[in-house]
Amino acid sequence: MLFYNSLNLSFLINCIKKYLKLLKIRLVNLQRKFNHYLLPPFKILQIKILKAGILALNTKKNLNILENYIYDIEKYITFSTTINTRPNSFENLTNRITAYYHVIEKGLAFKDTRLGYGKEIVDILFKLLERYLNNGYPINNEQFISAIKTLESYCKYHNEHNYDIRIVQNKLEKYKPYIQNFEQYGGGTKRVYKEQIIKDIQKDFEHLAYSRHSIRNFIEGEVDIELIKRAILIAQKSPSVCNRQSSRVYILKDEQAKKNALSCQNGNRGFGHLANKVLIVTSNLKAFYSIKERNQAFIDGGMFGMSLIYALHSLGLGTCTLNWSTTKEQDIKLRSLIAIKSEEVVIFMIAVGLLPESLDVPYSQRKNLEEIIQII
Ligand SMILES: Cc1cc2nc3c(=O)[nH]c(=O)nc-3n(C[C@H](O)[C@H](O)[C@H](O)COP(=O)(O)O)c2cc1C
Structure with a gap:
């Protein structure tokens, strides 16, 4: 298995090396072309730029960026089931089982199953x-x-x-x-009641957390944008690296905009259309400045997003997180439909709506505590 992955990895590294080589050849060719066609003052400028490009491909810093991303790729393809799609390890298998039975439990929680x-x-x-x-x-x-x-x-x-x-x-x-x-x-599924949820959110954090469920059954009615803004203000209190606050939120209230965004997302079938608002949580890459921070946008964005979900819940609204686990094609499609700034990465979407008096939610069994902790 490891051998299989290593083969893929060396294939990938070779591809990247070849790509860099090609890029270099293209830059050199461009330089020659410019030498031939351009007038002297422009020539000097263009040559300078092209030389800088060639140099950039060779710098230690660039190699370091590549090596770090390759390190991430290696880890991901070794331990996830991206390549070996028929996993047999205990953890891979139980997580697959959970992902599949979750589709069934969530279907039972829809308004119209x-x-x-x-x-x-x-x-x-x-x-x-x-x-x-x-x-x-x-x-x-x-x-x-x-x-x-x-x-x-x-x-x-x-x-x-x-x-x-x-x-x-x-x-x-x-x-x-x-x-x-x-x-x-x-x-x-299990049945929950709005009245009980409203009581619980006024108690301590333990009650607030236990009374939150991903909601896939909303009633018709307007979610006040002011309430969403209040939740975002609360979420802004989330910690972020050096307090750089990279998180951003797009609030979709327009029917067509919501439809467009949800059409690019692959986990809202059967209930997405009931959401009164759709939020897109993003993180601005311009907040980060070194290869060490290559995953920071997702960490800060995820923390902010979770706070936002709790904040919305604490204000009595129903939410369902919607994954943005996508290919680049889907990401490009979303950006062609919604004006998300290109320097921002999408963390996830959140469906927001009003809670019915009573509703069914998936049981969503949690793992045993002992399974997830290690006291060292
Ligand atoms: C990052 C993330 C993405 C998710 N994406 C979806 C989704 O696309 N569709 C959906 O119905 N639920 C989605 N969920 C909700 C999970 O299914 C849910 O959190 C989990 O089953 C636990 O249930 P609970 O939130 O009710 O406690 C997502 C949750 C997270 C954290």
Whole structure:
């Protein structure tokens, strides 16, 4: 596996080297051309610029930038499942299982859940669960249990709506024994009430945090822009590197603008259209000045974004974070539809809307504390 990745990595490095070589040749050729055509005063200037370009490609600083990005690429392709899409390690597999069962649990939380949705996802989920068992991984794992419970809720929902779900139900039979005696772990959805949420947000931070859920069911009604501005003011209190405050927010209220932005985002199907406002959180790269800060925009932007989500929640609004995990093509498309400054990187979007009196939210089982801490 590591060998496979190393091969890809050396391929990548070679590509970059070739690219730099080509760039250098192009610059040299350009220089020759200018030598030939340009008049003396311009010639000197152009030659100077081109020479600086060639020099820049050779400087230690540039190599350092490249090496650091390559270091990041190596880590990412070694440990994520970008290249090896059939992971077998415990962590890769449980995270895949979670990503797939999350699609099912989130579908159950929509205002209008489409009967028969997610059939392909359910199929893949069963295959992943099979692989999990074949690898002999612990059967008391909360993500494994939660996935089965979510499939159980999926069948229950379809049965209640007289939709033929026998194929899924038959496959599920094999897994039902695994969820016995695990009352402490949830799956599927749970019902929450606006009245309780409003009470909880007035208490301490623990209550505020536990009462926040990603909301995918909003009622019609205007979210006051002044309320959003107030939340942004609160979020501005977030720490940022040297207090440089790179975070920016685009507030989309125009129907077409919201539609355009959401059409570029791949996680809002089934509920995005219910959001009264869509926020785009970005971070300005002009705030940063060294290769050491190459990820800082995402760190500062992420911290600011989380504060904003809590702030909106503390003001009684419903929010759902919307990923901006995209290819460059999608990023370019968004920028062609919404005037996002080119020096800013998009962190994520946030769907904002008014809470219904009662609603279903995914159970979203958290990992055991022991799984995520190490006391050193
Ligand atoms: C960076 C980020 C991107 C997310 N993107 C989406 C998305 O595109 N669509 C969606 O429905 N939920 C999205 N979520 C919400 C997660 O699914 C949710 O936070 C998680 O399941 C835990 O549930 P909770 O927020 O209700 O506690 C995103 C969350 C984060 C932090």
